[in-house]
Amino acid sequence: MPTTVSGTILQTPEPGILQVLEDHVVTIDDEGVIASVVPRAGVVADRIHDTNEVLIPGLIDTHVHAPQWPQLGTALDLPLDQWLNDHTFPLEARFSDLAFAESVWASMVPSLLRNGTTAAVYFASIHEPATIALVEACIEFGQRAFIGRVVMDHPDGTPEWYRDPSPSESVDATLRSVEALRSMSDPLHLVQPMITPRFIPACSDAAMEGMGELAAATGVLVQTHCSEGDWEHGYVLERHGCTDSESLDRFGLVRPHTVLAHGTHLTGADRKLLISKGAGVAHCPLSNSYFSNAVFRARASLDSGLRVGLGSDIAGGPSASLFVQCQQAVTSSRMLEDGLVPGVSGIKHSRIDIPTAFWTATVGGADLLGIPAGLLEPGRVFDAVTLRIGEGSTVDVWDDFDDWDRTFEKLVRRSNPSNISNVWVQGKCVTNQDPT
């Protein structure tokens, strides 16, 4: 039978637009889909949130490297190639050990849920058992997820102890992992596969071709990295004589809802190409500060109609919280506009605000992935987070001058797991504090 949850809802139907639904009741059907959202007046709800809590849509992290979880927050004083080869690849290679993988997933998935991340787009490792174990963990802990076994086979771009033995094995292993995922018991339909070539420097042309064919044949969504930094951008120009977007498109990988991580070096023509195909960018502002040699043109991309979600890029971005990423998206956009040295401006009209960053973390991510989430409105799934505000929380509210706009900005900038009281995915409460 339907359940009802009441509270004040804060959400962003459009970039930069905060919608406030004070003291509303959400009715959720047996499938976890929202049937109605109406003012509470007179309606008796199963779960009532008072004025010290607000409801927001669940956060959608569109770029997570799951096996990098143990190194979250470390080694970030290194350039990308050193960080990859000396730290990241050796760590990922350890996921051949299934027990280790399971211990990491059992730490990571609940932690992301506690941070309010109701849906995540995961790069797993090259290991099929570890990948499937991640699917199991998401189903068990109740997180919506897109999960891809990583393809990387290029002998120059990968270490011999962490790569696929051949392009055909890349294709076969990807197909096996997609089929294994699809055959698993997942009553709430939480998990979907992704075709996941790591990035062009790590993949042979044959593997990329195989991934494009597989995407066309299966309809499985694609994720990869795209135009991340000076080195990577230059590498693709030299190897393929074109930008990442053009190259990926030639391989048939730029498709509707393809998730391209970073995109800091996209050209105007690249953006047009991605828009025409329905692909989009996972914007990872904190990671970009470390590895991208540039700030993603968030404002220009949104204005142009490009799909944009928000991503942590764990562990390139040293935080598990999309609230932190929202703040950094705004901060970086402001720096892009203002410049780095006195008297030298950046690019005009680059700044975004908190409601725009939050939109990328909710509606933008849902739109990028083609899922009915990101807003609490009829027809969408009830993926939601309850946040404590006011006395005793991390978000103080000064009654006489904090309106909802100010309170919303505070809660996005200052929330952390300690003021997140409950998290729901597909209508089910998945946090321990107060389970249904």
Place this chain on the structure above:
Amino acid sequence: MPTTVSGTILQTPEPGILQVLEDHVVTIDDEGVIASVVPRAGVVADRIHDTNEVLIPGLIDTHVHAPQWPQLGTALDLPLDQWLNDHTFPLEARFSDLAFAESVWASMVPSLLRNGTTAAVYFASIHEPATIALVEACIEFGQRAFIGRVVMDHPDGTPEWYRDPSPSESVDATLRSVEALRSMSDPLHLVQPMITPRFIPACSDAAMEGMGELAAATGVLVQTHCSEGDWEHGYVLERHGCTDSESLDRFGLVRPHTVLAHGTHLTGADRKLLISKGAGVAHCPLSNSYFSNAVFRARASLDSGLRVGLGSDIAGGPSASLFVQCQQAVTSSRMLEDGLVPGVSGIKHSRIDIPTAFWTATVGGADLLGIPAGLLEPGRVFDAVTLRIGEGSTVDVWDDFDDWDRTFEKLVRRSNPSNISNVWVQGKCVTNQDPT
């Protein structure tokens, strides 16, 4: 009688250098000063921390606008002058209401302590009662503090409803607040006064002259803003025909341990001037991203020998945590080095690392202020923080590959009040969890 605390100590005696003292015992004398720090072997300590906790020196926030606490995290999509005139000055003007001021201090001081900030350098408001109430709050809650009643009297740079009526009243009110502070009962000697002209645009030349004379006559330390952004930098050039540093020096305000907030627009000559006088900068990286049109040259400043502490610039920097500021200091330095747009580099050798940022938050701040804090070593005060690490904390530790360097980077990047277990100031535990 002396108390003893044991645990593993992580601290940074030099910028970029992590010192690890595994399982040591700190003996603290009756005045709260460290008498010895020795390996624990055999010594029985009053307070023993096991492997799930570490001890670090308390954090020193060298720039806080106390009356801006209620707006922490809001209105940061505005340029500095709008943010000041439309939001900040109206809020600060409310501190004429002593009861309101007391309610804010009672929220802010314990919150900063919970964030690990054992010492703070405060701008109060122009109101003497609110300023004295802040002194009382710091003594009551046990926070080390430098507190200044704000001077602002310039008819062009301040609103008529929030300014001193005359330069002489600026001087008189400052002197009265210094004397009132010095006459208060403060058994642990926690609070010191500061002479606090807001910044040149808000002060008449006569008021600035008066402040310089007062500093010379009383020996009270000075704090103000310096070279914060394009607008402010240009304003001083036009009004005084020189940079902020030169102008402040002419007024006699650049003295040993003068705290100059921001300094993003300092020239090489400015740095030399400040070094020769023993003054230094409160580096506020998150605030600078919003209001300074440039990144502070942290690496170059440290290399040149300039004193550098870390500051939140509450509420210009939307976080109460110096851990967050450490992360942003590293992030901003990396962006300064890497540039903002593809293919255009920033300034080489600009990046700093986490142990350097942490040094500014501890030893750097203590050195800037001339106080024996910032390190847990004999002769310094026991201002310290205990952090939970590992299982159940925000900082996971993977035993087989997380060494102390990695663990330290994680704990600086990922700590928040939920993994801070105890905070001590002058040898006294000031948090509720486990008071001594």
